[in-house]
Each structure stands twice: as structure tokens, then as C-alpha cells.
Amino acid sequence: MNNTTGGTGTRRRMPQAQRREQLLGLALREFGRRGYHLTQMEHVAAAADVSKALLYQHFASKEELFAEVVGSVVAELTGRLGAAVRAEDDSVDRIRAMVRVLFDYATDEPDAWTLVIRHLDKPEVGPGLRELRDRLGASFADLLLIRRRVDPALSPAALAVNEHRARLLVPLMYGSMLSMVSWWLEHPDTPRDRAEAMAVEFIWLGLDRLRTGERLRSSDEVSDEPPDDQ
Amino acid sequence: MNNTTGGTGTRRRMPQAQRREQLLGLALREFGRRGYHLTQMEHVAAAADVSKALLYQHFASKEELFAEVVGSVVAELTGRLGAAVRAEDDSVDRIRAMVRVLFDYATDEPDAWTLVIRHLDKPEVGPGLRELRDRLGASFADLLLIRRRVDPALSPAALAVNEHRARLLVPLMYGSMLSMVSWWLEHPDTPRDRAEAMAVEFIWLGLDRLRTGERLRSSDEVSDEPPDDQ
DNA sequence: CTCGTAAGTAACTGACCCGTCAGTTACTAT
């Protein structure tokens, strides 16, 4: 029964679960580095020093393998984000926590990060990543719509207006966050503190303004024509 | 469309330049809708009701065709952005102009837009898109570093500090812009004015704060400030 | 009318890559 890690030296055969885990990890790396279309099953197999056929005993198809990898990444990341947000009460702190989580994740798992970033806008590859983006957006929406400790100063009408504006803020926020992290990864000379603080500051401004209802000199001169062709 | 009214009825043959133009346009559409890897040369040829071989008489390879398409998109978009920015003097107006250009472009050329967005983070596909992103970033940097009409209130040291912060602002800005436009494309029920105005507002805040030197209470550890409303 | 040339096409090639299967090796139980 105690076959696991016997005294024998180089062990090539592994129990199912372990092998599967290993393959998932390697697949994540390969997919992250080359992108879905450019990585082939042989690459993953070779990374594990194993034949392609074995890979197919664990995963039914390339798509399924990719989906599984994406699923684990999404679960991990959304888990971290949720925990971080839940641990804070104040909005600024929540933003700070989310940004920190993203930077941490990008640092800890660069391959997973590039995997996500690269495939976020590719519907061809499966809906898993879309889901991540939507969950990220939902986190932000929660953040924005947080019942501010029973703030009686806001009328329901004002809340509705704010909710509408909040929806528009979501893509601005996660867009800037993701972009900042990616940028920072490509500019390692930049101190992480700076990047992180700047992102928090930048994003929090929108929230701040939303909360106080303050606005730019208003939208009178916004758009000139209604070009709604399609 | 058949200018030269040949004796025979429907004219299928075209002069070189015209056909090339047509193929480029169709290729843009196909690449934009399916993405690089999923579109095949036959798709482009079929879209023009033409054989693959003819396509290869105009473009040496799939990669070259794609590069050419990307080149034209990049040229067009950077051109529009440059013109729009140059036409305005004030920073807010410049941001507004850039946002408007992006929304216009995404509306006018949805395929080109998705082409850009989809392939921005794919090095495998050629460096053309990276260039676009960098040029976009450069535009923002220019915007941020604009000599503010000889503002004597700022010392050189302060300018240097600002320059450093400005570099960090760039990815936040274009990230949120691009994200907002993409989001809006997927939510056509949202009035464009709103989305546009919100983007301008959101982005301008960063610039505003940078200019005035105002900051969140600063970088080290911002104790949770009570986010009360007034 | 006829020849030459350019435009256009259908059929083909070669390479690549996903997925499979018959067979082999290591390990366990009796």
C-alpha cells in the first residue's frame, strides 16, 4: 500500500491523480507561453517527458484540456479576489486588495496570467475566459454598489442613477487594472509599489467621484450625431 | 461598380489595384471576425468569389496579408488619433477627442476594431499590433507631458516627478479606454453618449490630479479613511 | 483570324497536427 515514493530512485510511473496534476500544470505553462493555437498536444506531452497517447488518457481532447486549465485558473483567481474583497470593509481598501491580488497572481503565476490576458477576447477558445471577465466585472459592480453602511443620505432615485453610472464604471476599472498589471510585467524596472499605488489611486478616483456625485463640467456638448447604423 | 462596361455582361475581372484593395478589405473582415488562426486563405478568396491562387498573386503569404491588413488599420487609426489630438489645445478636449475617435472607429469599422483588440496581446501574429499599442501609449504620454502653456508654477523637479508618474498613467488610461469601447460594443443598449462621457470623465480625473499634484493620502499605507459622503 | 499575354481557376501536393490503437513495460497479488 505504501507504494508512493518508495525508496527506489528515478520513478517514471506515477499514480493517476499525480500524473494528471502534473499534466495540468505543464499544460498551463505551455498554453500560457505559446497561446492556444500554437501549442500542440505534443508540446505538453513532451514537457512531461511522456507520450501524446498518455495525455489523451487523461484528457479527451485539446479543447477539454484547455478548458480544464482555464477552469482552474478562473477558480483560483476568483477565489483569491473574493477572499481579498471580503476581508475588507472599506471601498478603497477593497480596491487596494484587488489590485494587490492581481499583482500577486501575475507575479506568482506569470504563465497563468498571460494565458488569461491573451485569451480574454477570444470567443473561439471557449467561454471560460469570458466568464472570468464577467466575474471580475461582477466583483467590481458589487464593490461599487456596496450598500454604504446604510447611508440614508441617498434617495432611491439617486441610487438608481448611481447604479446606472456604476455599470459604466466597471469596464473602465477592470480595463485599467488589467492593463496596468500587464504593462508592469513588461517593465520590471518599475517598482511594483509605484505601479500598484498608482492603479489604486487612479481607480479610486472614479469611485470617489461617483460617491460624491461630483461630475465633470457636464455632458452638454457630448455627441453630435446619432450614428446608429447597426 | 463595373466601370469599363465590357461587351460581355457581368464583368468579373478587375484591374490589379482595385482587386488588391478589395482583397485587403475582405481579408480585414475575415480576420476581424474569425481571428488570425481560424481564418484560412480560402475564406478570404471565397469572400471575393475568387480562387486562392489569385489571392497568392497579390500577397505572398498569409502572414504578409495579415501584416498588410494590420498595417493599414494601424495607419488609419493612428492617423485619426493624431489628427484629433492635434486639433485640440486643452488636455480635456484632447482626451475627449481621442475617446470620440475610438468610438467612431469601433462603430465605423467593427471588424477592424475586433481585429485590433483580439490580437493586441499576441506576439505570435507579428509585431504590428504591439506597435499600435505603443503608439497609442505614446499619444497618451504626449498628452500627459504636454507643456502646459508654459506653466511657471512647476519646478523642473516637479516636472520630472510628474513625468515619472505620467508613464504609469499611460497604461491605466488606454486600458480603460479600450476596455470601455469593447464593453460598449457588446452592450449596444447603452447610449453611446453616456459611455463616452463616462470614459472621458474617468480618464480625465487622473490627469487632473496629476496636474494639480493632488494625491491620495500617499503611497505607503493609506489607513482606511472613512469614506463618508460630505 | 491568330497569336501572345495576362487573368483566373480547379486540381493537386506536402506538411502539420489531432486523435487512436495495438502492443509493451512496470508493478502487485496470489
Next chain:
DNA sequence: ATAGTAACTGACGGGTCAGTTACTTACGAG
């Protein structure tokens, strides 16, 4: 030893797709 099982492999079918080739058709010049 012997049998049984789980992990593993080499080799190949089969489909796809970028790129090529050999052929046909239109058209202008003499």
C-alpha cells in the same frame, strides 16, 4: 512463477490547410 492490472508507448489514420501547378479563358495587337 503466474496471472492480472495500470501506466505507458510507437506508429499511423485521417482531416485540414498553406502554398503550387497545369490548364482554360478573355482580350488586345497586328
